[in-house]
Amino acid sequence: MNQRNQFLGVNSIKFHKAFSTDEDCYRYLSELKWDKEYQCKKCGHTKFYKGVRPFSRRCMKCKYDESPTAGTMFDKCKFPLLLAFHIAFKISTKKKGMSTLELSQEFELRQKTCWEFKWKIQQAMASSKLHPISGIVHIDEFYIGGEEEGKQGRSKGDKKLVIVALEIVPGGVGRAYAQCIDNASANSFKPFFETYIGKEATIITDEWRGYIPLKKDYPNLQQIKSENGKSFQDIHIHIMNLKGWLRGIHHHCSKERLQGYLDEYHFRYNRRSNMETIFDLLIRKMVLKEPIRL
Secondary structure (H helix, E strand, O other): OOOOOOOOOOOHHHHHHHOOOHHHHHHHHHHHHOOOOOOOOOOOOOOEEEOOOOOOEEEOOOOOEEOOOOOOOOOOOOOOHHHHHHHHHHHHHOOOOOOHHHHHHHHOOOHHHHHHHHHHHHHHOOOOOOOOEOOEEEEEEEEEOOOOOOOOOOOOOOOEEEEEEEEEEOOEEEEEEEEEEOOOOHHHHHHHHHHHEOOOOEEEEOOOHHHHHHHHOOOOEEEOOOOOOHHHHHHHHHHHHHHHHHHHHHOOOOOOOHHHHHHHHHHHHOOOOOHHHHHHHHHHHHHHOOOOOO
16 A cells, blocks of 8 residues: 555645646545555455556456546536645635635636535535534524514524534633524434533533423533623634624525535634644545535
C-alpha cells in the first residue's frame, strides 16, 4: 500500500500549487479511494491493472473499469473536477463558507449548478453521529425566520424550529450540534438526544415542560430559570452567530434545505481548532458517501 499524499492546511497559494489540473484531482481521489485496498465493485476481485482513463482501475477478473469518481459525490459532476476541488476548499476552509451566488461569480458557473453541488458538500458535512457529548451540555431551541407577530411561547407558525446542543468545557465551549425539529415536544427532542447526547452527560436546559419526560432516560438533566438568557449566555451567543451567518451569507434557505446549512456551519465550527485536515476530511467523506440525488 502506497503512502497517500494528504493535503494539509488552509493556505490558498499552497492549495493552487497542489491542485492546478484535473489530473492532480483524479490522482488525489484515486489515492484516497483505494488507500487501503482495491476491491472490484462488480465481482469483489482484489487484483487490478491500469484502466482506460487516467487513474482508473480495471478488474483483472471481470474487466470492470472504475473511475476514481464512480460511486462518489463527484460522480457525474457537471463541471471540471478541478473546479469541484476548489469549491470544496473554499466552502470548508473559509470561516463563513461561500454562498452559491459568490461561487457562481468566482467560478463562472450557473448558480443552480453551484447550488446542486453545494448540496452534495453539505450532505458530506453531516455529523458521523459517532461521538455523543458525554460531559456538560447546554440545550436550547430557536427559530429561523425571526419573530412572528402574534405568536407566543413555543408556537412556531411558519418559522423553522431548531434544537441545538453546546458542549461546555473548562475555559470555554467545545462541540455543537443542531437539528431541525417539528415542534418543541419530548417526542421531537428525543431523537436529537439519542443521537448527540450521552446518557451520562450533565444536561442543562431551561424550564420548558417538553424536557421533563426525558429525565427518565437522562438522569443528569437539570432545568434552571433562563433569566432572559443570562443563564445560557454561551449557547445564546452560538445561536446569534449561527442566525447572523444564515442571514448575512445565504439570506434565505428553505425548510427542506435548512439541515444542510446547519450541518455545514457545525462541520467548520467543530473543527475550528483543527483546520489543517478539514479539506482532506471533506474530500474523504465525499468519496466514501454516495449523494442523495436531487
